[in-house]
């Protein structure tokens with residue numbers, strides 16, 4: 001890093017976007033996103049919205065797994081809690097809270113509830129590490145989905161048939177097109193990413209990383225493992241809850257099966273592929289995890305046309321591709337795409353003085 | 357300042373500590389020596405709260421801290437370095453040292469997510485303090501942005517000391533700070549330790565095998581062997597103690 | 610009381626099968642320190658292989674007729690003068706199926722052993738020495754690969770597979786009521802427990818088993834003692850996939866063939882952690898406990914609540930005893 005990196009104050013040195021490349025990149029992205037919202041076609045809006053929703057959840061997983069080093073294979077449950085509680089809250093509060101401000105109550109409620117349950121699920125993390133935690137969270141995921149489907153709660157959750165969510169209404173502006181919805185997802189997603197990045201460079205984020213790297217050494221510095229592990233769980237669950245709320249709004253229809261283990265594994269896989277514990281990791285990972293199956297779909301339909309008997313091979317192929325991708329990254333590039341991008345950027349930055 | 361009373365600790369059958377008694381006096385450097393496996397690191401682990409003693413008391417500034425959790429002890433001002441460097445390998449030197457300031461900072465989750473405002477003010481204040489009090493002091497300004505893994509062993513030890521200093525400790529436990537260092541590095545480290553004592557008035561507890569250094573800088577020495585405290589006193593007293601000579605010659609033979 | 614005994618016995622029979630599945634996870638963990646999240650999918654492969662060799666192949670036009678249904682003269686003669694639904698009839702039906710059952714089991718064992726070996730060789734071995742997290746996540750990736758592969762290969766609608774043993778009902782009086790069981794369930798239970806015992810004995814007493822235990826203790830020491838660690842790894846995976854094949858065949862006869870068989874592995878994973886991960890005894894206790902609790906839940910709350918019993922149980926046990934019922938806590942050295 002030869003250029004663009006000279007600082008003359010601590011404040012300049014402590015900024016997130018601490019060189020001109022990063023600044024240009026971020027401002028550029030904002031412009032691209034704004035243009036995209038207005039000019040992209042419906043199909044692209046659909047794909048990008050999926051990415052945005054997933055991104056928020058993966059940023060949450062990054063806080064927990066990437067930075068704090070706690071593995072969860074059950075965060076799909078928090079997406080479910082976010083999606084269901086935003087809908088159920090709106091259903092129950094209908095008539096009490098005016099429709100035009102409902103999202104301002106329903107979304108925070110959904111996020112807070114997810115965070116609260118996140119603390120509960122995180123409790124075993126105080127006593128068990130690694131693998132045990134992975135199984136404990138996986139168990140929690142099964143239990144949450146089971147309760148949603150269970151007859152007992154069916155009057156609220158809709159059981160196996162799910163629920164319909166009304167489009168969000170901001171002071172009379174109803175987001176009834178996918179394009180408007182994407183605008184909302186893009187803004188919230190951008191802020192969520194920025195907030196996570198902020199968090200990581202303050203004492204709280206440093207405490208998370210310290211726990212990940214060496215927990216006893218963190219304790220000796222006065223970091224309470226209890227408090228920070230639970231905080232990390234709560235934050236990651238809150239991010240997933242927010243993603244769930246947006247997902248419910250976007251698709252307008254939620255079913256319990258959307259939030260099963262597959263989703264939880266997708267979230268972790270996206271993080272691994274993108275780069276764990278790196279701020280842009282979730283972005284790269286989500287792009288891959290959404291685009292690859294989509295690509296297979298497109299290639300497949302152009303290869304076999306509309307043949308129904310061939311179409312049944314598509315889903316399994318997507319599944320296999322997903323698994324292979326995860327395994328390949330773990331074997332060949334465990335630090336994810338972020339690492340590849342870093343390498344390229346470093347090389348570009350030195351060029352033409354040195355190569356490699 | 358730091359009082360150890362009748363401390364016992366065992367792991368299954370191994371008696372790691374058997375009736376340790378001494379005081380680390382305020383503002384002084386107290387040495388803890390003994391052959392390998394004598395229980396020195398275990399003693400530190402009890403003082404910093406990782407191992408619960410079977411019997412005995414640890415008190416700090418008159419307060420009983422025997423059952424307090426490690427992070428609470430840290431907040432009281434107990435800092436330490438480890439025999440096998442325990443830095444955070446995923447971070448830069450600067451971030452490692454910043455972690456030393458953790459307990460003094462106030463930023464909560466909300467402020468952290470927003471950053472601008474309270475969190476930023478506090479971060480910049482911490483940065484300034486660390487630059488002056490730690491980075492300049494330990495002469496590590498040239499490596500502040502380096503990841504830990506890129507540093508040679510001696511510098512890693514120094515950064516670990518820096519992280520402990522950033523805590524503004526009242527008592528500092530150093531577990532073999534110069535082990536594996538060459539002459540020059542050892543002399544540097546000894547100088548830093550003396551400077552810490554002089555400039556900040558920190559009470560220091562030092563485990564070390566390098567006898568020259570221990571005899572030079574400690575005002576009081578405690579000798580352990582097989583978990584037992586076989587002697588304590590000034591460097592001159594201890595070096596004449598027959599039990600100590602026996603233990604060291606026995607270990608060397 | 611009679612009801613209670615009936616459900617308790619059902620629970621123990623289910624528990625024995627859990628134990629058989631669990632043994633695969635524990636063995637791989639002991640040897641390689643990898644917890645195989647995809648073990649349920651190995652079971653599913655076992656079930657599909659059993660289906661392939663006992664149903665699909667015998668039904669092929671080129672397959673000899675006796676393979677599908679063996680009807681020697683003496684059998685036909687015996688059958689002719691039996692009343693409907695007699696126990697003897699069930700035994701004779703089983704004898705007719707015997708050729709395809711044997712082919713099914715052998716085929717499933719061999720095919721699954723090959724799958725286990727391939728997984729070990731291609732995915733797990735390159736990861737030796739990597740973090741536990743990476744290895745676990747590879748098995749998570751394996752879930753998708755195996756589940757996708759299974760739906761590519763086995764597209765045909767699954768039909769019924771032959772029971773491993775005669776399915777005659779067994780009735781007896783106890784505690785004032787009639788206890789009703791299926792013969793095949795009893796045989797499955799005995800088979801599962803015998804295999805469990807055989808594997809424990811193998812690991813405890815044979816040379817190969819001792820190599821596994823030495824590797825579990827300390828890989829580098831095992832190396833220096835002349836144990837071939839890679840061989841131990843592949844042996845453990847083959848052990849897991851072959852026990853998985855039998856368990857898969859049993860499950861195929863009990864629950865039918867479907868991709869959801871893979872999910873079974875997750876409940877067993879919960880059981881394994883409850884038991885203590887590397888303790889065979891602990892895992893056996895956990896398997897039996899969960900089996901019985903499930904049966905009781907089914908009795909009192911209905912079948913759907915039984916689904917989450919293993920998950921609730923593992924959470925309770927982990928909060929109470931973080932290293933499982935019989936697992937050992939390691940004091941971390943600082």
Ligand SMILES: Nc1ncnc2c1ncn2[C@@H]1O[C@H](COP(=O)(O)OP(=O)(O)O)[C@@H](O)[C@H]1O
Nearest residue numbers: 367372392393394395396397398399940941942
């Ligand atoms: N976590 C532990 N578990 C079991 N034994 C331990 C543990 N920590 C230390 N010991 C034992 O306690 C004794 C003292 O060790 P230690 O305090 O590290 O000695 P020193 O630092 O003086 O070399 C040794 O016999 C060591 O094996």
Ligand SMILES: [Mg+2]
Nearest residue numbers: 396397398439
């Ligand atoms: Mg030591």
